[in-house]
Amino acid sequence: MKATTLEIDDILERYPKQPQHLISLLQDVQAEYKYISPEHLALICDHVGVPLTQAWAVATFYKSFSLEPRGEHEIKVCLGTTCHLKGGGRLVEACERDLAVARGHTTEDLRFTLDTVKCVGACALAPVVMIDEDYLGAASIPSLQKRLEKL
């Protein structure tokens, strides 16, 4: 985690007040805060002169943007065909149960965000779970629990 967080005004000042900078601002705010809060979305709209409904539509269209706070650690369970056939579904259910969080959401303590993805290009290692930038291949419920305990 970064030691300091930029103020939203510092991010807004990077871009001229023009609608074409909407996506760049959303990307920068997402990168800095790991999500785009309603307050930040409104400030971005004011800055670039875009209606809130338009910015909201953009922010919800692209999966790289989150309108909910993200956890310190991101868990992505692959449910592509190969991983699904090798038990990916059971891994997601175990995460939901153990972390008390539904897929697509973040734990109350903001430690973990649980998501599912469709094929991360490592089918030979199926079933695969990504934990932050690391791949856990041939994942089982015990190996996944062990990895999460270390975080």
Ligand code: FES
């Ligand atoms: S289906 Fe999971 S890595 Fe390809």
